[in-house]
Amino acid sequence: xxxxxxxxxxxxxxxxxxxxxxxxxxxxxxxxxxxxxxxxxxxxxxxxxxxxxxxxxxxxxxxxxxxxxxxxxxxxxxxxxxxxx
Numbered sequence: 001x002x003x004x005x006x007x008x009x010x011x012x013x014x015x016x017x018x019x020x021x022x023x024x025x026x027x028x029x030x031x032x033x034x035x036x037x038x039x040x041x042x043x044x045x046x047x048x049x050x051x052x053x054x055x056x057x058x059x060x061x062x063x064x065x066x067x068x069x070x071x072x073x074x075x076x077x078x079x080x081x082x083x084x085x
Contacts, residue, residue, distance in 0.1 A: 017075050021052070023068045025061035036069055044073035 022043060026036050040049050052070045059068040 017077050019072055019074045021070065021072050023059070023061075023070045025059070025065040025068050027065045028067050030065075040069070040071045044071070045075070047073050047075040049073055 022040075024036055024040055024043075037049075037051075040051075050072045052072055054067060054069050056067055059066075061068050
């Protein structure tokens with residue numbers, strides 16, 4: 001089981017294309033890296049994710065899931081107009 005925490009406020013603006021940060025709590029003994037990345041991609045949708053770091057202390061995660069991976073989601077932008085301009 002992976003637990004999502006701290007879905008952050010939007011960082012660089014206030015629209016649906018704005019990057020945002022979030023953390024995932026997981027247990028190193030129960031979850032492999034592929035599971036954590038798959039859950040992060042699911043949380044981000046069709047955008048691009050970037051791992052920003054991991055921490056083990058003072059991270060607001062429950063005791064049985066003591067590790068947290070921090071990600072930034074870069075949502076996919078609007079499609080360009082076929083007409084141009």
